Amino acid sequence: MSLRPGGQANTWHGHFEPKRVPEGVWMRCEGCQATLFRKRVEQNLNVCHECNYHFSVSAVDRIAQLLDADTFEEWFPDLRPGDPLGFNDRRPYPERVRAEQERTGLNEAAIVGQGFIKGIRIVFGLTDSGFIMGSMGSVVGEKLTRAIEEATLQRLPLVIVSGSGGGARMHEGILSLMQMAKVSSALARHHAAGGLYISVLTHPTMGGVAASFASLGDIILAEPKALIGFAGPKVIAQTVRVQLPSGFQTSEFLLEHGFIDRIVHRRDLRSMLAQLIDYASP
Amino acid sequence: MPNPSEHRLPFEAPIYEMETRLTEMEASYAKNRAGGENPGLAEQIRRLRRELAGLKRVIYANLEPWQTVQVSRHPQRPQTRNYIDLIFDQFLELHGDRAIGDDKAIVTGLAHLGDGKVMIVGHQKGKNLAERTACNFGCAHPEGYRKALLKMRMAAKFGLPIVSFIDTPGAYPGIAAEERGQASVIAESLMAMSQLDTPIICVIIGEGGSGGALGIGIGDRLAMLEHTYYSVISPEGCATILWKASEHAPKAAESLKMTSRDLLRFGIIDEIIPEPLGGAHRDHREAAAVLKSYLIRALGEIAAQPRGELLQRRYEKFRRMGVFVEGGHALNGPPAPVA
Numbered sequence: 001m002s003l004r005p006g007g008q009a010n011t012w013h014g015h016f017e018p019k020r021v022p023e024g025v026w027m028r029c030e031g032c033q034a035t036l037f038r039k040r041v042e043q044n045l046n047v048c049h050e051c052n053y054h055f056s057v058s059a060v061d062r063i064a065q066l067l068d069a070d071t072f073e074e075w076f077p078d079l080r081p082g083d084p085l086g087f088n089d090r091r092p093y094p095e096r097v098r099a100e101q102e103r104t105g106l107n108e109a110a111i112v113g114q115g116f117i118k119g120i121r122i123v124f125g126l127t128d129s130g131f132i133m134g135s136m137g138s139v140v141g142e143k144l145t146r147a148i149e150e151a152t153l154q155r156l157p158l159v160i161v162s163g164s165g166g167g168a169r170m171h172e173g174i175l176s177l178m179q180m181a182k183v184s185s186a187l188a189r190h191h192a193a194g195g196l197y198i199s200v201l202t203h204p205t206m207g208g209v210a211a212s213f214a215s216l217g218d219i220i221l222a223e224p225k226a227l228i229g230f231a232g233p234k235v236i237a238q239t240v241r242v243q244l245p246s247g248f249q250t251s252e253f254l255l256e257h258g259f260i261d262r263i264v265h266r267r268d269l270r271s272m273l274a275q276l277i278d279y280a281s282p
Numbered sequence: 283m284p285n286p287s288e289h290r291l292p293f294e295a296p297i298y299e300m301e302t303r304l305t306e307m308e309a310s311y312a313k314n315r316a317g318g319e320n321p322g323l324a325e326q327i328r329r330l331r332r333e334l335a336g337l338k339r340v341i342y343a344n345l346e347p348w349q350t351v352q353v354s355r356h357p358q359r360p361q362t363r364n365y366i367d368l369i370f371d372q373f374l375e376l377h378g379d380r381a382i383g384d385d386k387a388i389v390t391g392l393a394h395l396g397d398g399k400v401m402i403v404g405h406q407k408g409k410n411l412a413e414r415t416a417c418n419f420g421c422a423h424p425e426g427y428r429k430a431l432l433k434m435r436m437a438a439k440f441g442l443p444i445v446s447f448i449d450t451p452g453a454y455p456g457i458a459a460e461e462r463g464q465a466s467v468i469a470e471s472l473m474a475m476s477q478l479d480t481p482i483i484c485v486i487i488g489e490g491g492s493g494g495a496l497g498i499g500i501g502d503r504l505a506m507l508e509h510t511y512y513s514v515i516s517p518e519g520c521a522t523i524l525w526k527a528s529e530h531a532p533k534a535a536e537s538l539k540m541t542s543r544d545l546l547r548f549g550i551i552d553e554i555i556p557e558p559l560g561g562a563h564r565d566h567r568e569a570a571a572v573l574k575s576y577l578i579r580a581l582g583e584i585a586a587q588p589r590g591e592l593l594q595r596r597y598e599k600f601r602r603m604g605v606f607v608e609g610g611h612a613l614n615g616p617p618a619p620v621a
Binding site: 087184208212215235 | 470540
């Protein structure tokens with residue numbers, strides 16, 4: 001069993017449920033086990049001030065952190081999943097979706113739209129790892145594809161922040177797998193038209209999300225110590241039957257092996273995006 | 283002709299039983315032939331042959347999804363190299379990704395198909411233990427996908443159509459595969475294939491295992507041999523997540539709707555290519571003949587379209603895929619309840 005940096009045992013079971021900042025006045029850090037004052041963590045963009053462990057942030061918080069205040073305009077908010085397979089994952093899929101909608105206040109795992117970063121208009125999308133593990137079904141694929149097409153058409157920079165431990169969503173079967181093809185085809189056109197795309201990887205970005213839009217940026221950034229990879233560490237450990245190297249499939253591992261451009265602390269992400277967009281602008 | 287008795291699927295037991303009876307009868311008939319014709323026995327043999335064909339038809343027309351998975355994994359099932367031998371002429375294999383090595387889990391090369399020339403890419407699982415080990419059981423590393431992409435780009439440059447044979451349990455989940463960017467290379471492949479300006483035909487000939495299958499699976503035509511599957515996750519993987527035990531794989535195979543009929547219904551594939559009676563593993567030649575006529579017909583259809591529309595049509599093909607609800611109306615594919 002590999003240890004994530006900071007000593008946290010990696011308990012990936014095919015799907016990864018990232019830890020949110022828990023309720024209560026005090027909380028324990030997942031990274032360094034320190035007892036932290038919750039309010040202080042929240043004020044620090046959900047980053048541990050002891051060890052810099054990056055807790056997951058909700059879609060709403062992420063938008064507030066990255067975009068100019070009150071500039072985000074959401075597109076296609078009323079796209080909702082169907083149930084093409086009649087899938088029953090210990091409970092019927094539509095019921096699971098409803099429960100997730102109530103729990104998170106989101107309609108689906110992806111939010112797309114337009115907004116401004118330091119006065120520059122961009123098309124912005126993200127997947128919230130809290131909604132069925134941020135997995136990509138038909139709605140996530142469709143929203144992202146429409147957003148990419150819009151960015152291409154309007155010649156706007158595109159930024160997508162991925163957080164998805166689930167990859168392609170099992171509950172929608174082959175239709176989920178095909179979203180990888182759909183989104184990647186749209187990005188091919190965006191690139192061919194000279195459009196900028198910056199991909200930001202957050203903990204965790206796995207499977208079909210990592211193997212499609214998350215890996216196709218002109219520039220790929222990652223938050224520190226995020227789990228990023230194709231196959232889950234548990235699946236790999238069962239397949240190869242050897243101890244996984246320490247720090248395997250982290251942002252640092254990907255940087256080392258040449259698959260991302262930079263690791264960026266959450267507090268620097270907004271200004272880094274603005275700077276990069278500026279470099280790519282005429 | 284392979285010897286189908288080498289690997290026996292549990293649900294095929296009645297077929298093997300009847301085949302044994304038939305063989306015994308035929309042997310007895312041949313032995314006693316010297317003593318004069320036996321019209322009674324000859325008639326029995328004819329009747330049993332008819333019964334056997336009927337039995338195969340009934341069993342194979344009603345395969346459960348898990349049985350389909352078993353057939354798709356049958357070790358005597360024809361693989362990419364079998365189809366290369368039986369369908370194409372003058373195959374000229376091309377190796378290597380010019381970066382890491384030559385991944386034997388994906389075969390690539392030039393060949394003649396009927397009157398035309400094509401580039402072939404396809405997963406290869408291997409037939410015996412030595413081959414299977416060399417081919418890593420059809421589970422490619424990043425260099426396999428890079429090799430495929432390199433050869434496909436070359437094909438597009440010279441206007442050669444691409445024939446892709448998909449047969450993999452999945453892209454390899456290993457340490458080296460992650461170090462060399464499995465996710466990145468599959469993503470790159472999806473994006474690149476969507477823009478390759480040459481006809482691409484993809485056929486699932488065995489297992490269509492998730493991203494590893496999709497990695498060489500973007501094209502103008504998608505087809506599946508009758509008894510194959512194509513799925514977002516393996517039935518074992520799905521069962522492990524949902525029911526914490528891979529023994530529930532049959533239930534997962536059912537839930538995932540992964541057979542050729544399901545995919546045709548969802549509008550993902552264009553066509554189901556019929557297999558010989560009792561599965562492709564029973565008759566490689568016939569399976570290859572049917573596949574060959576499909577490939578020639580499909581390439582002809584694409585060639586008949588206006589050339590400039592190829593990439594637009596390919597884009598729209600994948601653009602349509604998905605089932606969701608917008609403003610209370612179900613869009614794309616079969617109607618779905620509002621979740």
